[in-house]
Amino acid sequence: MRELELPVAVEVWVPCHITCFFEVREHENPIETGSRGAGLNLDLGVKTKVRVEESSKLEVVGGIEVSRDAVKRILEGLGLAVKVEVHHDTSLPLGVGFGVSGAMSLGASLALSVALNSMTIHQAGAVAHITEVEHMTGLGDVIAQVHGGVEVRVREGAPGVGVVDWIPHPDDLEVVAVALRSMTTKEMIEDRREVIDREGRRALINVLSRPTLEVLMSSAREFAEAVGFIDLELKRVVNRCVELGALGASVKKGVLYAVGRGKAVGDVYNYLKEQFKDKQVVKCGVSRGGPRVSPASSLEGS
Amino acid sequence: MRELELPVAVEVWVPCHITCFFEVREHENPIETGSRGAGLNLDLGVKTKVRVEESSKLEVVGGIEVSRDAVKRILEGLGLAVKVEVHHDTSLPLGVGFGVSGAMSLGASLALSVALNSMTIHQAGAVAHITEVEHMTGLGDVIAQVHGGVEVRVREGAPGVGVVDWIPHPDDLEVVAVALRSMTTKEMIEDRREVIDREGRRALINVLSRPTLEVLMSSAREFAEAVGFIDLELKRVVNRCVELGALGASVKKGVLYAVGRGKAVGDVYNYLKEQFKDKQVVKCGVSRGGPRVSPASSLEGS
Known part of the structure; x- marks a missing residue:
């Protein structure tokens, strides 16, 4: 060593x-x-x-x-x-x-x-x-x-x-997300394994045949509906995000998320804040390039 | 279609x-x-x-x-x-x-x-x-x-x-580079194929066995010397970059480059500007995350 x-x-x-x-x-x-x-x-x-x-x-x-x-x-x-x-x-x-x-x-x-x-x-x-x-x-x-x-x-x-x-994406792409509830990965998979695998494979084929953000998000939504992440109440919310200009919206485990650009993102954010007053709603960009190592100097005295 | x-x-x-x-x-x-x-x-x-x-x-x-x-x-x-x-x-x-x-x-x-x-x-x-x-x-x-x-x-x-x-690198890593001369990839490979392959393989093994910036740069320099990118005159320049605090310096084809952090980078840049008055010297950061697609709106009217 x-x-x-x-x-x-x-x-x-x-x-x-x-x-x-x-x-x-x-x-x-x-x-x-x-x-x-x-x-x-x-x-x-x-x-x-x-x-x-x-x-x-x-x-x-x-x-x-x-x-x-x-x-x-x-x-x-x-x-x-x-x-x-x-x-x-x-x-x-x-x-x-x-x-x-x-x-x-x-x-x-x-x-x-x-x-x-x-x-x-x-x-x-x-x-x-x-x-x-x-x-x-x-x-x-x-x-x-x-x-x-x-x-x-x-x-x-x-x-x-x-x-x-x-999938290529414009630099100004943004994500709005709401933390709806907790669900462990184990629980998610054990309850729904067969449909996850079937629908996941179908969605992957869709996206690889036309690799755009729109196809990604429509495939994500079809997956979420089939797997049971989106109930009738959330369906209404997801639809409203798209009406407000999101490129797409879906739910994964306990997260509802929408992607979009420009003014639409702010509108979706405000709508979700209003819908889910007691939940954490975030708005952020997409990160390219993986993990980042801080300069050592920022840790001096640590 | x-x-x-x-x-x-x-x-x-x-x-x-x-x-x-x-x-x-x-x-x-x-x-x-x-x-x-x-x-x-x-x-x-x-x-x-x-x-x-x-x-x-x-x-x-x-x-x-x-x-x-x-x-x-x-x-x-x-x-x-x-x-x-x-x-x-x-x-x-x-x-x-x-x-x-x-x-x-x-x-x-x-x-x-x-x-x-x-x-x-x-x-x-x-x-x-x-x-x-x-x-x-x-x-x-x-x-x-x-x-x-x-x-x-x-x-x-x-x-x-x-x-x-x-190889992990701190976010404040910088590169200084000088465009010394033109050389086509074809010309570079045809003239030196055997030594490139032998020394390139050796350098890769070095770096994978200890993946740090220091080992990367020392391996790069050994490669460049063996392949003949660094003559006696450039050897002096490369050594001086390291004396000024660079983590390492080497030559590839027609580019002399050094990597470093903080004040050392400015010192190396000034030194190289003075050494190569008629050449293009650049100072820049390392880019993570590959290509970037501009938002379509920036192309309106194009």
Whole structure:
């Protein structure tokens, strides 16, 4: 193992991610397991700070279970006994459908990797992906978040194993989203596996045959209706978003989201704020380029 | 073929790209042919505007040979007889080592694809890659430019076929580069093929075993010295850049470049401006996230 100057702290930002539709693809090896589908990377994300200090034993504190486990996996692989503190900072909720657990797992893994000068982004992403698959907290968020943009997962698996393509989008594209309710990934998949796989595959074929935002969003909506994310009440809301000028709107797990440009985005935002007075409504851009590593200088004194 | 509302114009920005080292990998099919290696995507790039209008025959004007040919390939594939005007705008020179022909080919292909609602970014990139390979103007720039960042091409080929990983880098990383002289890709490869492949492979193994910017830049320099890009005079200049605080410096084709952070970057820039009074010296950041599509509204009246 290379020599380390401890303590060292690194901060990484990872975009949040809304899956538009997906198909579960299981294999024996978690590095090959994942989902095919498509989704939106948001310019709202999770900041993860990792601080590594000397210790007589391997110790990981802070974070959430999946981010601590990603860190442990890396340290065990390197045979490194250090103390690692993990701290996450985000304005979006866990367990609703924003890919927050993936962002936390990837953030912790990548920040630690940068602190130790040890891995490429695919390698750090693979650790985060495997940890997510083993905990059943996510199947495709990590590889999507590594790639950024409006992504299409054409082959499942961890970063470096799966294949991600992109749908071109104008730079001024915006997303409005409402956190409606919590639902675990496990619960979502167990209850609806057959229809998810059938409808996810159909939606992917649609989007690859005409890769535009409009087709993405209409496919996302058909998926959500078939899978049962959109009930009659939400159907009315989704329709109204489109009437107000959104390019499309749909629901994934506990997130209702719409995409659009210009004035329409503000109108949709105001409408949703009014409809869901007690819920968190956000408006943001699409993030390209995956995770960002903060300059070390910003962590001085940490 | 879907209906088109003509005329339509789309503008796309693609990052310029400096290859740090590479190994040529030839296959029978140009979509599989390419290079393995690593490089830097710059936040200086090429803007390409494509305007499509009705015509009695397929006609492509403007641009450069490789970007016109990418456009022709797409139109012929769709059986579409229209007139396409291609216009490129860049501050960096062609044929020096900034990946400008790749940026023009990708820019034209992607802008046309967006105008026609026809392809994903990998698909548009594959057309640009194949055109580059057939013209021998580039082997790895297009897939690198699609992915952005500090990229490592671990498998050769077009976007969607090749595999690109990334080296994590702090957000404040900067690049200083000097355009020393012109040299075609063909000329560069023909004269030095054996040493390029041997040293490129060695450098890739180095970087994958410890994926840091420092190892990237030392490997780039060893490659450049072995291949003969750095003579005694340039060796002095490259050494001086490192003395001034650059993380590393090297030469690729006709480009001398250094990477660094903070005050060192300004010092290196001033030094190189003084050393090369009659040459173009640029200072820029690293671009993540690949090509950018301009909002259509910015093209109104075009």
